[in-house]
Amino acid sequence: MHVLTILDHPNPNSFSAAVARQFMSGAGAAGHTTELADLNAEGFDPRWSMADIEADDAGPTPKDVLSEQARIARADAICFVFPLFWWGMPAMTKGWVDRVWSWGWAYNQLDDPDKSLQRPRTGVLLVPAGARSDEMSQSGYLAALETVWINGTFGYFGFTKRTLEVLNGSTGSENRRKALLDKAYQCGFALSRPTVDSSDRAVSGNHTGL
Numbered sequence: 591m592h593v594l595t596i597l598d599h600p601n602p603n604s605f606s607a608a609v610a611r612q613f614m615s616g617a618g619a620a621g622h623t624t625e626l627a628d629l630n631a632e633g634f635d636p637r638w639s640m641a642d643i644e645a646d647d648a649g650p651t652p653k654d655v656l657s658e659q660a661r662i663a664r665a666d667a668i669c670f671v672f673p674l675f676w677w678g679m680p681a682m683t684k685g686w687v688d689r690v691w692s693w694g695w696a697y698n699q700l701d702d703p704d705k706s707l708q709r710p711r712t713g714v715l716l717v718p719a720g721a722r723s724d725e726m727s728q729s730g731y732l733a734a735l736e737t738v739w740i741n742g743t744f745g746y747f748g749f750t751k752r753t754l755e756v757l758n759g760s761t762g763s764e765n766r767r768k769a770l771l772d773k774a775y776q777c778g779f780a781l782s783r784p785t786v787d788s789s790d791r792a793v794s795g796n797h798t799g800l
């Protein structure tokens with residue numbers, strides 16, 4: 591498969607950047623080709639603008655959106671790596687999703703998130719988070735993210751294998767971080783092909799260690 595990793599972190603020495611490297615390394619070891627979209631390093635503009643609105647209304651698609659869509663078009667699997675910010679996506683990732691997965695290209699069925707215009711793909715979210723896994727489960731935050739990202743966002747994307755791995759304890763001990771990086775490698779190594787069955791979803795907070 592061809593595997594696209596979308597990284598959102600301005601610091602190349604961040605834990606998130608290390609997670610992306612480990613994931614790609616695992617995917618490469620399993621025989622997949624890999625491509626990195628380092629949104630901050632590349633200077634992607636996440637601001638939804640009048641040009642995006644006009645594109646929805648039969649205007650020309652902005653050039654930067656077209657080149658991101660070309661990346662998606664050649665990918666069989668897509669992995670998002672970003673730190674959990676305020677129980678959601680950081681602004682860069684959010685803007686990339688808003689602008690690139692556009693009306694008429696990604697979806698047009700407002701009443702059915704699973705009727706994407708895109709072909710089936712495998713989707714993975716690797717999300718470093720400072721919080722503990724038990725805190726996220728008990729508060730309902732993990733279930734909320736699962737509903738929004740796995741059912742909602744990945745549904746509209748047309749992803750048929752859907753995995754959310756919240757990497758809890760990302761600011762913890764070296765041992766903890768090493769275990770999370772090993773998990774990221776395994777996620778890349780164990781990637782499976784997209785299926786036609788959109789009910790194939792996996793969600794996990796990290797329940798070891800903390």
Ligand SMILES: Cc1cc2nc3c(=O)[nH]c(=O)nc-3n(C[C@H](O)[C@H](O)[C@H](O)COP(=O)(O)O)c2cc1C
Nearest residue numbers: 604605606607673674675676677718719720721760
């Ligand atoms: C603006 C901001 C918001 C954050 N919000 C959350 C949050 O809602 N939940 C959480 O568990 N951690 C939160 N964190 C902690 C980050 O997830 C954590 O610092 C990050 O995963 C560490 O990885 P990094 O080195 O790649 O940044 C937040 C951090 C920042 C800077």
